[in-house]
Amino acid sequence: MDVTTDANVPWLIVGLGNPGSEYAANRHNVGFMVADLLAERMKGRFKRAGRAQAQVVEGRIGPPGPGNRRVVLAKPMSYMNLSGGPVNSLRDFYKVPLAHVVAVHDELDIDFGTLRLKLGGGDNGHNGLKSMTKVMGAEYHRVRFGIGRPPGRMQVADFVLKDFSSAERRELDYFVDRAADAVEALVIEGLERAQGTYNS
Numbered sequence: 001m002d003v004t005t006d007a008n009v010p011w012l013i014v015g016l017g018n019p020g021s022e023y024a025a026n027r028h029n030v031g032f033m034v035a036d037l038l039a040e041r042m043k044g045r046f047k048r049a050g051r052a053q054a055q056v057v058e059g060r061i062g063p064p065g066p067g068n069r070r071v072v073l074a075k076p077m078s079y080m081n082l083s084g085g086p087v088n089s090l091r092d093f094y095k096v097p098l099a100h101v102v103a104v105h106d107e108l109d110i111d112f113g114t115l116r117l118k119l120g121g122g123d124n125g126h127n128g129l130k131s132m133t134k135v136m137g138a139e140y141h142r143v144r145f146g147i148g149r150p151p152g153r154m155q156v157a158d159f160v161l162k163d164f165s166s167a168e169r170r171e172l173d174y175f176v177d178r179a180a181d182a183v184e185a186l187v188i189e190g191l192e193r194a195q196g197t198y199n200s
Helices: 027-041 084-094 127-136 156-160 166-189 191-198
Strands: 011-015 054-061 069-076 101-107 115-119 141-146
Touching: 011 027, 011 084, 011 166, 027 054, 027 069, 027 101, 027 141, 027 156, 027 166, 054 084, 054 166, 069 084, 069 166, 084 101, 084 127, 101 127, 101 166, 115 166, 115 191, 141 166, 166 191
Parallel strands: 011 069, 011 101, 101 141
Antiparallel strands: 054 069, 115 141
16 A cells, blocks of 8 residues: 555554663664654653554654644564564554555664665665565665664674664764654655655
């Protein structure tokens, strides 16, 4: 189904990450960080989502009136490589068209803090996207948050499961805030306008 402007057709915004305090500040968990900020803006608190292995916040984003959109924020509580199952369960439960699903995730091939918004495409080795695409197909939106490549000979798995560096942490709040803005723009204004603003 195509993207619809009907404000009552929900959007499912999925922050990808790993559950557990030991992963909370990892590069791989930047999707959770953006989801947490969006929940704060919506004045909502994450709660367990019925049978789905996920936490959700339901609400609306955008200005009061016909311009706002119904959204379900989600954080899968499976590990990253099993994200597809919980996301698809939520999509079925809330009757969300695939084109209204937005995955917010870390991206190795983009410099730290840079954003790229797109619809569809490959998973670029990202296990969360790989799992979602396997279960649902690839035609969902992505908000890609750049984390850069690992230095030297560091393995990718080690790099993404490490916390942001002290230098990165000084700017992280700003970039997470900007990513949350990009998600809101995507849902309210559409992909092309959001890309024009945030695909720097």
